[in-house]
Each structure stands twice: as C-alpha cells, then as structure tokens.
Amino acid sequence: MKSHDFSPETWELFDSDGHLTEEAFTLLIREQLDKLQSLEVSEHLSYCDRCLERYTDLLCAEPASALPELPDPLQAVSPPLLEPPCELHTNIMNQIQHRNRVFYFKKGTSLALAASLTLVLWSGGIFSSTRLQERVQDLLGGLNYSSQTILEHTSEISENIDDFFSALQSRWKHRITSNHAPQEGNR
Amino acid sequence: MTQREFSQFVAQYEKLVFTICYQFVKDYHEAQNLSQETFLSAYRHIDSYQGDNYKPWIARIATNKAKDYLNSAYHRRVMLADDEENTVETMASVKQTDPAQQPDELYITRESSHQIEQMIRSLKEPYREVCILRFLKEKDTQEIALLLGRPKKTVETQLYRARSILQKQIKEGYHNEKP
Numbered sequence: 285m286k287s288h289d290f291s292p293e294t295w296e297l298f299d300s301d302g303h304l305t306e307e308a309f310t311l312l313i314r315e316q317l318d319k320l321q322s323l324e325v326s327e328h329l330s331y332c333d334r335c336l337e338r339y340t341d342l343l344c345a346e347p348a349s350a351l352p353e354l355p356d357p358l359q360a361v362s363p364p365l366l367e368p369p370c371e372l373h374t375n376i377m378n379q380i381q382h383r384n385r386v387f388y389f390k391k392g393t394s395l396a397l398a399a400s401l402t403l404v405l406w407s408g409g410i411f412s413s414t415r416l417q418e419r420v421q422d423l424l425g426g427l428n429y430s431s432q433t434i435l436e437h438t439s440e441i442s443e444n445i446d447d448f449f450s451a452l453q454s455r456w457k458h459r460i461t462s463n464h465a466p467q468e469g470n471r
Numbered sequence: 472m473t474q475r476e477f478s479q480f481v482a483q484y485e486k487l488v489f490t491i492c493y494q495f496v497k498d499y500h501e502a503q504n505l506s507q508e509t510f511l512s513a514y515r516h517i518d519s520y521q522g523d524n525y526k527p528w529i530a531r532i533a534t535n536k537a538k539d540y541l542n543s544a545y546h547r548r549v550m551l552a553d554d555e556e557n558t559v560e561t562m563a564s565v566k567q568t569d570p571a572q573q574p575d576e577l578y579i580t581r582e583s584s585h586q587i588e589q590m591i592r593s594l595k596e597p598y599r600e601v602c603i604l605r606f607l608k609e610k611d612t613q614e615i616a617l618l619l620g621r622p623k624k625t626v627e628t629q630l631y632r633a634r635s636i637l638q639k640q641i642k643e644g645y646h647n648e649k650p
Contacts, residue, residue: 290634294596296596297595297596298596298597299596300494300596302597302619304601312494312495313494315494315497319541319545320543320545320632322495322496322497322541323538323541323542323545324597325495326495326532326535326537326538326541327538327542327597327625327628327629328597329529329531329534329538330534330535330538330622330625331620331621331622331625333527336527336530336534337527340487340526340527341528342531343487343490343491344487344526359489365486365487365489365490366489366490366493367486367487367489368484368485368489368503368506369487369499369503370488370530372485372503372506372507373478373481373482375476375507376481376485376506376507376510377474377481377512378479379507379511380474380477380511381474383511384474384515406640426557467645469540
C-alpha cells in the first residue's frame with residue numbers, strides 16, 4: 285500500500301490491470317465517490333469476481349480489520365454495515381406473497397377454464413357424437429374387410445400349393461410305373 | 472426455496488445489500504427501493520443458482536441494480552447537458568459565417584490527430600485500454616470485450632463515456648489555443 289496525501293480526488297481508482305485499487309474501495313465504503321466514479325466502480329464490480337470478493341470482505345470484516353492505510357488513523361477502520369429501514373424485510377416478503385398469489389391465481393384460473401371447457405364439450409356430446417361413432421365403425425369395417433381378404437388370399441395360396449404338390453406326386457408315381465412296365469414285358 | 476427459508480435469507484443479507492446500494496447511490500429511499508428489487512430478483516432466480524456461497528451472488532445482484540440506476544441517471548444528465556450544448560453550438564454556427572476560416576480548421580483537425588492520440592493514451596482506466604483498442608487499433612466492441620474480459624455492453628458504455636471525455640478535452644484545447 286502506497287502512502288498518500290489526503291486528497292481523494294487525486295487517487296487512482298483503477299490499477300494498470302484495470303482492477304480496483306485499495307483507494308477505490310476506501311472511497312466507495314466512505315461514500316466519497318462522485319456519481320461518475322460510482323458508476324465506473326459499479327460497472328467493474330458487476331463482472332469482476334476478484335474485486336467483488338475484496339469489497340464484500342471489506343464490508344463484512346470485523347471492525348478491527350482496517351481499510352487500506354490512510355493518513356488519518358481514525359478513519360482507517362471499516363465502518364459497520366448499515367442498518368436497513370425496519371420495514372424493508374416486511375415489504376420484500378409482502379411483495380413476494382403478492383407475486384405468488386397472482387401467479388397461483390393465474391394458474392388456477394387457466395386450469396379452471398380448461399376444466400370447464402372440457403365439461404361443456406363433454407356435456408354437449410362432442411366426444412360421443414354419431415358422426416364420430418360412424419367414423420370409428422367405418423374404420424373398423426375397413427379393417428375387417430382387409431383382414432378377411434388377407435385370409436381368403438392365404439387360403440387360396442395354400443390350396444394352390446397343395447394342388448402343385450399333389451400334381452407333382454402323381455407325375456412321379458406315373459413315371460415309376462412306366463419305367464417298371466417294359467422290364468416286366470422283357471422277362 | 473420456501474418463503475420461510477427466503478425470509479431467513481433476507482434477514483441474513485439485508486444489511487449487506489442495503490449497505491452496497493446506499494454506498495453507490497447515497498440516497499436512503501433509493502437504496503431501499505434497490506434493495507427490494509435485489510431481493511425480488513434473487514427470489515426469482517435462487518432455485519437456479521448452482522453455487523453454495525450466496526454472499527457474492529447477492530452482492531453482485533445489488534451492484535448490478537445500483538449500476539443500472541446510476542447508468543440511467545447518468546444518461547439523463549448527459550442528454551440534458553447535450554441538449555444545452557447543442558443549442559449553444561447551433562447558435563455559434565449561425566453566427567460563424569466566414570467561409571475563409573474553414574480550410575484553417577481542416578488543417579487544425581489534421582494537425583490535432585496526433586494530439587488526440589496523445590489524449591487517448593493519457594486517459595485513465597477504465598477508458599484507456601478500451602479507447603486504444605477501439606480508436607488506435609480499430610478493434611470492434613466484441614473483440615475488445617473478449618480481450619479485456621469485460622461484458623460487451625460495458626465496453627460500449629465505456630466507449631460512449633470516453634468519447635464525451637475526449638470531446639470535452641478537445642473543445643477545451645481548442646478554446647485554449649484560440650486567441
């Protein structure tokens with residue numbers, strides 16, 4: 285840590301690597317940054333893990349652990365965390381409850397709407413209409429027809445195969461008998 | 472996380488969040504609003520948070536909320552200031568009717584390019600590196616963001632502010648040189 289003149293306006297907020305200097309943390313914690321400097325520092329903390337960790341460490345440190353060395357020793361102690369307004373916690377939880385209520389109300393409403401629409405359609409007979417039944421019957425009838433046709437064709441094919449084999453068998457028998465007949469005549 | 476657990480979470484970190492917001496905006500009521508926004512945002516995303524240390528996570532959300540607030544406040548101020556300056560410039564251009572002055576001004580512009588480079592090199596961080604890469608090395612914002620490890624949007628806003636700093640310096644230099 286360098287020694288300084290106590291003139292914060294001359295302090296460098298960023299080092300040559302682009303990280304926050306210890307002086308920058310000191311000025312931030314003492315609320316001595318101007319608006320543009322605050323913006324620059326917040327911009328850096330929004331993406332730099334190293335500097336954010338250093339900042340939160342300084343904020344949450346015990347009072348004994350000092351801020352970066354300063355000429356005025358009375359100001360070198362890290363101030364405690366600020367006390368938030370007492371209604372902050374209640375306000376946050378109220379907003380969350382309100383948000384949850386709205387969320388569940390919207391979800392419940394859409395579910396109820398879907399259920400009532402289904403009931404209306406059901407009672408209107410859309411799921412048991414004669415048209416629908418006819419279509420299902422047509423479809424089933426078509427399926428029956430095709431299965432019957434397939435059965436007919438398969439039985440026809442098996443009959444043809446049977447005919448073929450019986451014809452083959454009778455030819456074979458005929459040939460055997462015709463071969464034996466001349467030999468018997470020669471004797 | 473249940474509401475009861477989140478309530479404990481708020482109780483644990485409300486001091487830290489409020490302190491961060493206050494140190495940036497220095498306004499009690501605005502810090503309170505930003506703290507509320509921080510916790511509401513945390514509630515929306517807490518179940519998708521992968522890490523186990525909530526402190527840096529909630530501190531980053533608070534810093535981002537403060538940054539967004541300061542950024543919009545800065546833009547409001549700059550736009551107002553620009554409007555005023557534009558009015559003055561328009562009035563000046565109406566008064567300045569001597570065409571003979573124009574070639575001299577062109578010459579000055581060429582001469583001053585070296586001075587502008589010097590101005591860029593003598594800028595402070597976080598603007599120096601960004602401006603060198605953009606104006607002297609002609610990198611685009613995406614490349615600069617990758618090279619410096621900064622978000623693209625941050626690079627853009629830093630360039631925007633750096634331009635106005637440079638413009639101000641150039642104007643001041645011009646007025647000082649004028650007899």
